C-alpha cells in the first residue's frame with residue numbers, strides 16, 4: 448500500500464443550490480481534503496452541515512460550483528465513464544422497486560455491473576442470505592439499508608462511498624457492518640463514510656473531518672481531533688478536606704477546575720501527570736478519593752465542543 452497515493456481529492460469544493468445571492472444557498476464552502484489508497488475517511492457534521500452535498504460531488508452526481516474533485520485521477524462528473532465502474536455508492540435512500548425480492552434486486556443490479564459478485568455472495572456479505580426471497584417492501588428499514596450496501600459492493604469497487612450506512616440498523620447489525628467495512632478496508636478498498644454515530648467514526652476512521660455550515664472546522668486522525676480537548680478527572684473531596692488543600696493545581700497541569708457539592712472536576716492535557724500528583728497527595732494524606740474517574744475526551748465531547756464553538760462564531764449562512 449502506498450500511502451502517498453491520493454485516491455479521492457477535494458480541492459476548494461463549493462456547491463450552491465439556487466441562484467447567486469440571497470436567494471440561493473451555498474451548502475459546500477471551500478472544502479478540501481485527501482483520502483489515500485486503502486484509507487477510511489469519515490465526514491462528520493451536524494444536520495445540514497453539507498456532508499451529502501460534498502459526497503455527491505465526489506461521486507460525480509453533481510458538478511461543483513467551485514473548486515475541483517478528483518477520484519482515481521479523474522474528474523468524477525466529467526469523466527463518469529472512467530470512474531463509475533471502479534466505485535461503489537451507498538446513497539442515503541436507495542429507492543428500490545418495492546415488488547422485487549432482495550435476490551431479484553441484486554440480480555437486476557448485477558446486470559448493469561461489470562465483474563459483479565454472485566448474487567448469494569453479495570447477500571451473504573450483508574447477512575441477507577436468509578432474506579433473499581423476501582420482497583423489498585417487506586424488508587425492514589435496516590434490512591433495506593443492508594441491501595443497499597450489498598449493491599454498493601457488487602462490483603468489488605476500489606473506492607466505496609457510504610452515506611450514513613448504519614442509520615436505522617440495530618446495534619448487532621451495526622457491528623456486523625463495521626466488521627464488513629473493516630474487512631473491505633483490509634482488502635485495500637478506499638472508503639469515504641458519512642455518519643452521525645461518533646463511535647462509528649472513532650472505531651473505523653483513519654482520518655476524519657467535521658463539517659459545520661458547509662466548512663471543515665476540524666480534521667485529523669480521531670486521536671488528533673480528540674487530543675485537542677482536555678481529559679477530565681472527577682472525584683469527591685474527602686470529608687474535612689477542600690480543593691485549596693490539594694497541591695497547587697497549576698503545578699499538577701490542571702487547566703480548569705470546578706467544584707459542585709463536594710464533587711470536583713479537573714481538566715488537564717497531561718492526564719498521567721495530574722492523576723499521579725493527585726494520587727500521591729491522597730496516599731500522603733491517607734484519604735480516599737471516592738468516585739474517582741479519569742478519562743480522555745471522547746470524540747463526542749470534541750464534536751459537541753467544535754459544533755458549539757462553530758455555531759457561535761459562524762453566523763454567515
Ligand SMILES: Nc1ncnc2c1ncn2[C@@H]1O[C@H](COP(=O)(O)OP(=O)(O)OP(=O)(O)O)[C@@H](O)[C@H]1O
Pocket residue numbers: 464465472474492493494495496497498499500501
Ligand atoms: N436540492 C437542494 N436544494 C436546496 N438546498 C438543498 C438541497 N439539498 C440540500 N440542500 C441544503 O444544503 C444544506 C446541506 O445539506 P446536506 O444534505 O448536504 O447536509 P448533510 O450534512 O448531509 O445533512 P444530514 O446530516 O442531515 O444528512 C442543507 O441546508 C440543505 O437544506
